[in-house]
Amino acid sequence: MVKEEYLEVYRHSLAHILAKAVMEIFGKENVQIAIGPQIADGFYYDFILPRTVTKEDYKTIENKMTEILKRKEDFTVKEVSKEEALKLFADQKFKVELINDLPEGEKITVYNTGDDFYDLCRGPHVPNAQELLSASFEIKSVSGAYWRGDEHRDMLQRIYVYAFPDKQQLKEHKKLIQEALERDHKKIGPALDLFMFDETAPGMPYWLPRGWKMFNALLDYWRGIHDKKGYEEIAAPVVNSTVLWKTSGHWAHYKNNMFLMYNEEADDNTDPDDIFKFALKPMNCPNAMMVYRRKQHSYKDLPIRYNETDLVHRKEKSGQLNGLFRVQLFRQDDCHLFVTEDQIGSEIKNIMSIANDIYNTFGLTYRVELSTRPEDFMGDINVWNKAEESLKNVLNEMFGEGGYEINEGDGAFYGPKIDLKMKDCLGREWQTGTIQLDFQLPKNFELKYVAADGSMKQPVVLHRAIFGSFERFFGIITENFKGAFPFWLSPYQVGVVPILPEHNEYAKEVADLLDKAGVRVEANYSDNNMNSKIKTFKNYKDPYIIVIGDKEVAERTVSINIRGTNKKLNNVPLEKFIEMCKQMNETHSLDVIDTID
Known part of the structure; x- marks a missing residue:
């Protein structure tokens, strides 16, 4: 069995262990189990429970799963008839629904974990729970989920679990997840x-x-x-007659995903297909x-x-x-x-x-x-x-x-x-x-x-x-890019910081020349101190922050702070800096230039 296939079996088997643990904790008579598939980094299982699972319950559930694994129980499979399956799961309404939805003659298999837990499942699973003892798993979260994704059906509690073959892989995955959270565009934007x-x-x-x-x-x-x-x-209209969408075939396949406008002339006798007259494309x-x-x-x-x-x-x-x-x-x-x-x-x-x-x-x-x-x-x-x-x-x-x-x-x-x-x-x-x-x-x-x-x-x-x-x-x-975009794409590419008011005139000249060269530039001519101005541009992740003081004014140069580094380029000729910026825009450079030839 290749590694990926093994992970699927491994995680699917652990999902059964989770379901068994939840039943032992809350009482079998108080739990309705739904489905428990493996997913990319672990698995989940859906339940109806007598109360909401909280973070305080996570460790209790994890410990119960470990306890069950240490029992080294077999996973055994049995093929049953539809009638046998319905009788076996008579007190589990979601399983009954799944069984009734199966076509006549469909093969039905039930997996036992030990003698006291069984689940409707095609498998496969590991032969014995002891194969999972080296597993590293951790409850990720609990969320609500509608049965079969239908908002009109039962609301279930979905317990998500990370699951990996060893602790190191779990640790690396959690580190990746944390990095992904820090990169969340919904926060960065x-x-x-x-x-x-x-x-x-x-x-x-x-x-x-x-x-x-x-x-x-x-x-x-x-x-x-x-x-x-x-x-x-x-460019074309944003609103079109439904005639267009009927001609294209989208009306029959995509109507439910369209923003529709009612036909003002429609009445009780209007054909249902003609109730709407226009749609946003x-x-x-x-x-x-x-x-x-x-x-x-x-x-x-x-x-x-x-x-x-x-x-x-x-x-x-x-x-x-x-x-x-x-x-x-x-x-x-x-x-x-x-x-x-x-x-x-x-x-x-x-x-x-x-x-x-x-x-x-x-x-x-x-x-x-x-x-x-x-x-x-x-x-x-x-x-x-x-x-x-x-x-x-x-x-x-x-x-x-x-x-x-x-x-x-x-x-x-x-x-x-x-x-x-x-x-x-x-x-x-x-x-x-x-x-x-x-x-x-x-x-x-x-x-x-x-x-x-x-x-x-x-x-x-x-x-x-x-x-x-x-x-x-x-x-x-x-x-x-974690919000630190390439130079050519950054909202503003250069922030200009005059140290004192007497440096503003040259700073404005620098900003104007950059703007004329097609560089997106922002300058702060306020009386705030230099560090405060620099911090503002750093927070916006401008690729370059140029600082202008007495020496820069006298020599017509700029001193450059480079984003994401402690590196500075001092007394760079203004014309040279402008050419650097133009070059990165023209080539759509992925990297920010941090050296001067």
Whole structure:
């Protein structure tokens, strides 16, 4: 058994030990057990208990689990009939529900841990609890969770537990978790005055002046790359008639996630599908189809590459919102390419080239997944097979067979896709980029081009994003850089500190010259003392803080404090410093220059 598979068995077995411990502590007759799967760093189990579990209970539960492990009880499995299973779990309503939901003839297995605890489970488990004695586990937290994720069902207590093969691995993981908490963009963003949220607009970020400067620096960088690659930027309405979404097919698949506007003319006799007249757009695709459709195109025009950054809105459950990672209003770095079938391969390669350039700029790595046809797919299955084969051929050519993963059934409803899973400095993986191959929307919108032989043919559409959304990517890089962004991306790049009022005139000249050179600069001309001014800019994580005193004024130099270090560069010629800043902006340097040649 490979290590990862062993960890799954190991953690799943410990979940049964947790359930048994909770039953022994609270009394079997007082506990309803639900489910207890393993997860990335341990496992959880859901319960209904006679009272709320508090932090004071954690050690008691952990000690009881250790006590059970020391009994060295066997994990035994038994196949039972549906009737036997229902009788065995008659006093456990969640298990009864799960059993009743099983199709007729489904194999049902029950695992015993010792003689007094059994659970409905497919397994596998370790043969004996003694294999878990070296385990290092610790209760992480307790939270509420609705049964089967349904807010209308029972509220359960979910006990999360860290679980690793030894103490050192648990210690390292907790250290990583602490580091991740310190990097939480929901704390860093407001602390650096980048963005905020308010209950009057749940899941819809307010961009503050500093954050908006950074947002636009990111947008300018993105636009610069695409301008060089032959993309044309468009903008489209944020509100569209539901007719558009019905034509595209999104209405049938995505209506519940859309912000809808009632049809004022609707009455009791109105068809349910016509109750709503307009919707805030949840994606840009249909509008891009409309832009293409506005006039006739020739094969000589293709590929046509449109990029756009319009606002989109998606309705989410309140419990799913998570800072910039899960919002209801955002801007996708959206692109739609209209191509001939024989251009698919070359265009995907070009997209991957852009992805490499962008991720390398941020020092980020990624892996590739091919997501295939979902159950609720739209269109002809033969077209789907053709589309999937096209993507596989491209990926095989670029990465070799086995150089990417296949994620069965996770494609968009209108076509298969390539997903780019990005990894940050903590080793966390994020779904960011995607390339979706679409034969369906061109068909729905009756898109055509004049082929070389004079016939009318249907273009293929490539939907693609590299950031995923600006907001989400902003959150990811905030955590990745811990708020200390690369020079070119920082909201303000240079803070100017004149020591005394008589140094203000030269300080203003320095600030003006930096601004003229395209450097984002902020200066403090107040009567506050030097250390106070420096501290303010340090708290905002400005890459450079330049201090100006008598010597700097006399020699037309600057003295530089470098972010995150005790290193200082004294009496640097002003012109030299400006060139340094321009160089980092032009090259989108990941590192801040800390030496002067």
